Amino acid sequence: MTHSLNLNSLERWAEAPRINPLPARDGVPPPAISFEFFPPKTEALETQLWACIKRLEALNPSFVSVTYGAGGSTRERTHATVEKLVRETSLTPAAHLTCVGATRDEVDEVARRYWDAGVKHIVALRGDPPPGQAYTPHQDGYEYAADLVAGLKKIADFEITVAAYPEVHPEATNPEADLDNLKRKLDNGATRAITQLFFDNTLYLRFLDRALAAGIKAPIVPGIMPITNFTQASKFGAFIPAWLANIFEGLEDDLETRRMVAAATAAEQVRLLQANGIDEFHFYTLNRPDLTYAIARILGVKPADHGAVSS
Numbered sequence: 441m442t443h444s445l446n447l448n449s450l451e452r453w454a455e456a457p458r459i460n461p462l463p464a465r466d467g468v469p470p471p472a473i474s475f476e477f478f479p480p481k482t483e484a485l486e487t488q489l490w491a492c493i494k495r496l497e498a499l500n501p502s503f504v505s506v507t508y509g510a511g512g513s514t515r516e517r518t519h520a521t522v523e524k525l526v527r528e529t530s531l532t533p534a535a536h537l538t539c540v541g542a543t544r545d546e547v548d549e550v551a552r553r554y555w556d557a558g559v560k561h562i563v564a565l566r567g568d569p570p571p572g573q574a575y576t577p578h579q580d581g582y583e584y585a586a587d588l589v590a591g592l593k594k595i596a597d598f599e600i601t602v603a604a605y606p607e608v609h610p611e612a613t614n615p616e617a618d619l620d621n622l623k624r625k626l627d628n629g630a631t632r633a634i635t636q637l638f639f640d641n642t643l644y645l646r647f648l649d650r651a652l653a654a655g656i657k658a659p660i661v662p663g664i665m666p667i668t669n670f671t672q673a674s675k676f677g678a679f680i681p682a683w684l685a686n687i688f689e690g691l692e693d694d695l696e697t698r699r700m701v702a703a704a705t706a707a708e709q710v711r712l713l714q715a716n717g718i719d720e721f722h723f724y725t726l727n728r729p730d731l732t733y734a735i736a737r738i739l740g741v742k743p744a745d746h747g748a749v750s751s
């Protein structure tokens with residue numbers, strides 16, 4: 441199709457391909473969903489987290505994960521949050537665990553405590569060095585996430601999830617080496633990868649193609665972060681398409697509109713992925729439930745007592 445500048449909108453419509461990029465979802469079962477939380481630092485944040493968990497619990501996620509602060513800085517808080525999830529909710533928790541700044545024995549000990557507390561799912565990561573420093577493994581530690589995965593499997597038969605990078609991890613030698621690394625993590629015993637957040641679906645879908653071509657069969661679940669604060673989101677390092685930046689431009693002081701725009705753009709993102717066959721989603725909730733709840737509903741997920749989605 442060629443566009444000449446003097447076509448009016450009706451003529452352009454007549455020329456447009458008759459393909460609906462968002463087919464109706466009739467008959468498509470709701471996707472599996474999971475949520476990520478971070479361990480709270482203060483009592484106020486603790487209250488916010490548990491209100492968030494209570495609201496999202498109703499959506500019956502496959503699991504919920506709790507992050508491990510940079511350099512293992514939240515070891516006890518992560519542990520306390522995960523244990524409380526086991527004790528006080530019907531949810532299946534997954535504990536994030538990193539290699540950075542700890543010996544193998546220390547990491548193994550944390551893993552054993554989890555297993556003994558009934559936590560059988562670990563999100564195994566290398567972790568980031570403190571800001572401004574280059575990563576160097578602890579001399580007695582696990583060097584990379586792939587080594588941690590292998591170590592965990594020696595301790596117990598954990599379910600293990602690892603990280604994947606549609607836009608390539610910034611320290612990777614090249615995209616192929618990064619994909620080889622993902623494959624190593626899966627070959628060592630992980631059964632699922634969750635991606636770093638991304639805002640451009642094409643990058644993720646192309647990454648799936650490359651992963652398939654590399655022989656990866658495990659699910660690579662998209663990590664979705666609904667943008668509430670665009671200025672903050674733009675610092676995460678993910679590529680921001682110009683159209684997205686344009687939508688948020690000038691809304692810095694207009695929280696209400698920003699939230700509506702955030703819901704609409706995230707809904708569009710997940711529906712496009714769903715239309716492309718993606719049936720599992722992981723949400724970075726930032727311990728705030730509302731946007732995630734709304735977007736899960738848009739994907740067809742309902743609280744258990746509302747019954748299944750009819751086709």
Ligand SMILES: Cc1cc2nc3c(=O)[nH]c(=O)nc-3n(C[C@H](O)[C@H](O)[C@H](O)COP(=O)(O)OP(=O)(O)OC[C@H]3O[C@@H](n4cnc5c(N)ncnc54)[C@H](O)[C@@H]3O)c2cc1C
Binds near residue numbers: 510
């Ligand atoms: C879903 C998700 C959850 C996260 N949760 C947390 C969290 O709770 N806490 C936290 O601190 N961070 C977290 N992170 C961030 C993560 O720790 C960082 O992105 C970190 O820099 C890399 O971790 P990784 O597990 O991907 O590392 P790895 O898989 O070990 O890879 C790290 C880098 O090393 C390269 N590499 C791997 N093996 C080799 C090798 N043998 N030789 C040379 N290069 C190699 C890889 O290509 C990559 O560039 C999370 C990230 C994601 C996507």
